[in-house]
Amino acid sequence: MTRQPKIQLIDIHKSFGHKKVLDGVTVDIGTGESFVIIGGSGSGKSVTLKCILGLMRPERGSILVDGREVVGVPARQREEVMKKFGMLFQGSALFDSLPVWENVAFGLMQGRHMDRRTARRKALEKLAQVGLGKDVAELSPSELSGGMQKRVALARAIAAEPEILFFDEPTTGLDPIMADVINDLIVKCVRELGATAVSITHDMHSARKISDRMAMLYHGKLVWVGPTADVDQADNPYVDQFIHGRADGPIKMEIRH
Amino acid sequence: MFLDFLQYCGRLAIFAGVAVYHCLRPPIYFRLIGTQMLEIGYFSLPVVGLTAIFTGMVLALQSHTGFARFSAEGAVATVVVISMTRELGPVLAGLMVAGRIGAAMAAEIGTMRVTEQIDALTTLSTNPFKYLVAPRLIAGLAMLPFLVLVADIIGVFGGFLVGAYQLGYNPATYIHSSWDYLKPMDVVSGLVKAAVFGFLISLLGCFNGYHSRGGAQGVGQATTNAVVSASILILTTNYILTALFFNK
Ligand SMILES: Nc1ncnc2c1ncn2[C@@H]1O[C@H](COP(=O)(O)OP(=O)(O)OP(=O)(O)O)[C@@H](O)[C@H]1O
Ligand SMILES: [Mg+2]
Numbered sequence: 251m252t253r254q255p256k257i258q259l260i261d262i263h264k265s266f267g268h269k270k271v272l273d274g275v276t277v278d279i280g281t282g283e284s285f286v287i288i289g290g291s292g293s294g295k296s297v298t299l300k301c302i303l304g305l306m307r308p309e310r311g312s313i314l315v316d317g318r319e320v321v322g323v324p325a326r327q328r329e330e331v332m333k334k335f336g337m338l339f340q341g342s343a344l345f346d347s348l349p350v351w352e353n354v355a356f357g358l359m360q361g362r363h364m365d366r367r368t369a370r371r372k373a374l375e376k377l378a379q380v381g382l383g384k385d386v387a388e389l390s391p392s393e394l395s396g397g398m399q400k401r402v403a404l405a406r407a408i409a410a411e412p413e414i415l416f417f418d419e420p421t422t423g424l425d426p427i428m429a430d431v432i433n434d435l436i437v438k439c440v441r442e443l444g445a446t447a448v449s450i451t452h453d454m455h456s457a458r459k460i461s462d463r464m465a466m467l468y469h470g471k472l473v474w475v476g477p478t479a480d481v482d483q484a485d486n487p488y489v490d491q492f493i494h495g496r497a498d499g500p501i502k503m504e505i506r507h
Numbered sequence: 508m509f510l511d512f513l514q515y516c517g518r519l520a521i522f523a524g525v526a527v528y529h530c531l532r533p534p535i536y537f538r539l540i541g542t543q544m545l546e547i548g549y550f551s552l553p554v555v556g557l558t559a560i561f562t563g564m565v566l567a568l569q570s571h572t573g574f575a576r577f578s579a580e581g582a583v584a585t586v587v588v589i590s591m592t593r594e595l596g597p598v599l600a601g602l603m604v605a606g607r608i609g610a611a612m613a614a615e616i617g618t619m620r621v622t623e624q625i626d627a628l629t630t631l632s633t634n635p636f637k638y639l640v641a642p643r644l645i646a647g648l649a650m651l652p653f654l655v656l657v658a659d660i661i662g663v664f665g666g667f668l669v670g671a672y673q674l675g676y677n678p679a680t681y682i683h684s685s686w687d688y689l690k691p692m693d694v695v696s697g698l699v700k701a702a703v704f705g706f707l708i709s710l711l712g713c714f715n716g717y718h719s720r721g722g723a724q725g726v727g728q729a730t731t732n733a734v735v736s737a738s739i740l741i742l743t744t745n746y747i748l749t750a751l752f753f754n755k
Contacts, residue, residue, distance in 0.1 A: 305626045329632050337630040343623035347615075361632035406631075 254317060256281045256414060256446040257302060262311035264297055271297050272308065273470030284440045284447045286457045286478075288492060289467035290501060295450045296340055298467070299416050302448075303337060304328055315414070333361060336407035340418040340450075342399040344391035350402050351377070351387035357410040376405040381431055397424045404432065408439055415439060417449040421456045433459045454493050466492060468501065522714050526644055529636040536642055543646035547608050547705075548653055554607060555600045559658035562595050563587060563665030571674050583676070584684040587666035592693045596658040597651075598745050601704035604651065605737040609712040612643055613733035616716025617726035625717070640717070643709040651705025652698040659697065696752040703748065704741050711737040 255278035264272040271294040279285045287295050300306040302313055304320060313321050320331055336357070344353050352359075354376055355369035364372070374387060380401040391399055400423055407415060420436065421429035433456050439445050440460075451457050457464060458478055465475040466489050474486045481493060491499030570586045616639055619625050628635045663685060671678040712733045719729035 300626070303626075303630055305629060325634065328629075329634060332630055332632045335630055337627070339623050339627060341623055343627040345619075345624055345627070346622075356633075357631040360638075 254281065255279060255314075256283070256316065257448070258312075258314040258317075259298075259302070260312040260314070262298070262301060262308045262313065264294070264301060264306065264308045270470055272301070275311075275467070275470070275472055277465060277472055277475060279446060279448060281446055282440065282444050284436070284449070284460055284462045286449050286451060286461035286464045287467055288451065288454075288457060288464060290492070291452075293467045294470060295467055296418055299337070299418060299448065299450065303335060303416070304331070333410075334413045335416065336410060336412040336414070337416045338400075338403050338407040338418055338420055340422075342391075342396075342403040344399055344403055344406070346391050349388050349390055350382075350394070353391060353402060354405045354409050356406065362410060373405070373409060376409045377402070379408075379435060380405045381428060397428065400424065401428075401432070404435070408435075411443055411445075413445055415445050415447045417447065417451075419450055419452065421451065421453050429453070429456060430459075436460045454495075518718075519710075519714055522717070523710055526636055526640045526710065526713070529634065530641040530644055532637075534637065536638060539638070539642035540645050543642045544650050546611075547604065547646050547709075548650035551604055551607055551650075551654055552657065554603050555654050555658050556661050558599050558603050559591075559596065559662040560665035562599055563591055563662035563667075564669045566590060566595070566662075567666035567669040567674065571670070580674075580676075581684065583670060583674075584666070584681045585688040587670075588663050588685045588689050589693055591662040591666070592659045592689070592697045594697075594745070594749070596655045596662060597697045597700040597704060598741065600655045600658045600701065601651065601708065601741045601745075602738055604654065604705070605708045605734055605741060608647070609708045609733045609737045610730045612709065612712030613716040613719070613730045614726055616713055617719035617729040620717060620719050621722055621726060635717075640713045643713055644706060647705035647709030648702050649705070651701040651708070655697055655701035656694075659694065692752070696748070699752075700745060700748050703744055707740050707744065708737045711740065 257279040259275050259277050262272050262275040263270075275298060287298065289295050297306060301308045302315075302320070304323070308321060311321070312319060315331060315334065320328075323331065345356065348356070351370055351373045354373035355364075358364040358369040358372060359366065374384060377383070377387060382398065382401055382405070386394070386398070391402065394402065400420070404417070404420055407417070415436075417436065421432050424432060436447060436449065437460055440447050447460070449457075449460060458481070461478045463475065463477050464481055465472045466486075467473075468488050474484055474489045476484065481489060484490065487500045491501050566587050567583055570583045571580060574580050574582055616625075619639070625635050625639070628638055667678070667681055667685070670676045670681045715729040715733040715736070719725045
């Protein structure tokens with residue numbers, strides 16, 4: 251797993267107005283690796299993924315995908331780079347003007363010009379993998395529950411079998427059994443399809459199950475990066491507090507002024 | 508304040524430039540253009556038709572009472588047809604469509620923005636300008652002239668109804684004087700205006716939606732801005748175009 255890194259973040263800075271969200275994030279993510287980012291709510295995990303995807307532009311720093319700079323590339327080149335990615339958004343972000351199956355098949359039909367019939371078959375296949383049947387395929391996304399929407403969004407992210415998968419809280423809002431099905435699916439995408447995965451999660455059980463390596467984001471920096479097996483002996487007070495979910499420790503919640 | 512306005516104009520101009528560029532470059536989504544044409548052209552017909560017929564009727568009535576003061580009632584038909592085709596057809600149809608379509612576009616695209624659907628489009632290798640903006644611009648540009656042509660016909664017919672059945676003009680004479688003084692330029696200038704207005708309505712609907720932020724309130728704001736700015740721009744460019752066309 252130590253060939254050329256798939257994704258390299260070098261000293262990424264991003265702020266909104268006066269609010270500094272990312273303050274020098276540096277990390278290498280290897281090809282075929284499953285990487286998990288943990289961290290408190292509002293610490294900038296989703297922003298990190300959006301910076302890599304070019305949906306937000308960092309003020310400073312450099313992001314390399316397969317060794318090529320992606321910050322500030324022109325739109326047409328960006329479309330090419332995007333073909334490598336599949337993204338599950340935290341809020342699902344399904345197209346509510348299209349039925350479920352067209353949502354899943356969207357990347358196949360638009361990006362890869364697959365014909366509708368084949369794309370539909372493929373979409374049904376992916377929906378089955380996330381535990382959704384044929385009857386759901388014709389519904390509109392607004393007719394689904396939150397957890398079902400999340401699973402459709404997951405099916406959409408993996409439909410084109412991209413090289414790099416980003417999952418923003420893939421198991422939030424799912425029951426424990428379905429969460430485990432999704433965990434297995436993510437592991438399968440990485441192990442069998444050889445994809446590189448970056449996931450964000452608050453669910454430590456899921457994080458341990460799907461990740462090869464973990465990183466913890468706190469105050470705009472990665473305060474700890476290491477193999478999943480080491481997370482319990484991390485000897486890092488932030489990580490320690492986070493994985494045990496304790497209210498007191500070095501991470502102060504902003505509720506106690 | 509003034510700087511803000513300039514900045515707004517600059518952003519709008521850049522947005523328009525990028526959008527037009529993507530209208531001309533493949534891939535072009537014909538299915539989406541078709542859907543938008545149906546939405547803008549066909550489903551606006553009732554609103555535009557009603558506006559036009561009552562405008563034509565009231566125009567005939569007003570010019571009749573006005574012209575009666577200096578015994579020029581013969582000019583009523585001509586006044587109706589010229590005002591309809593040159594000014595009222597395009598402007599009123601434009602304003603009605605701005606309220607109907609501009610608002611809908613801003614709300615739809617704005618919702619897509621705040622629910623990250625536009626970001627999702629990008630991650631699926633689809634350019635939002637090509638997929639969302641270009642079809643709407645093309646459909647607006649193409650369908651407004653069609654709507655205005657319909658509005659012209661219905662408006663003139665409304666004037667005819669009032670003239671012939673209420674004011675007692677001879678129907679044959681009325682039709683003659685409508686037709687005889689009408690120049691092709693009157694209609695063509697109206698249709699050119701319509702195309703410009705259609706483009707502006709779609710442009711402002713998309714622009715405001717695309718740049719909306721901050722949840723439901725932001726989308727509401729975008730919708731209002733789309734309609735207000737489109738209406739103002741329609742009235743302003745209407746004056747400019749009239750001055751250009753009929754400036755002798
Ligand atoms: N578009 C935006 N405009 C302004 N501020 C933003 C924007 N997006 C994110 N932020 C700010 O950036 C910070 C990090 O947001 P982010 O969504 O990355 O958090 P997160 O780590 O994903 O949290 P969660 O676990 O709750 O999803 C937040 O404080 C948020 O207020
Ligand atoms: Mg988040």
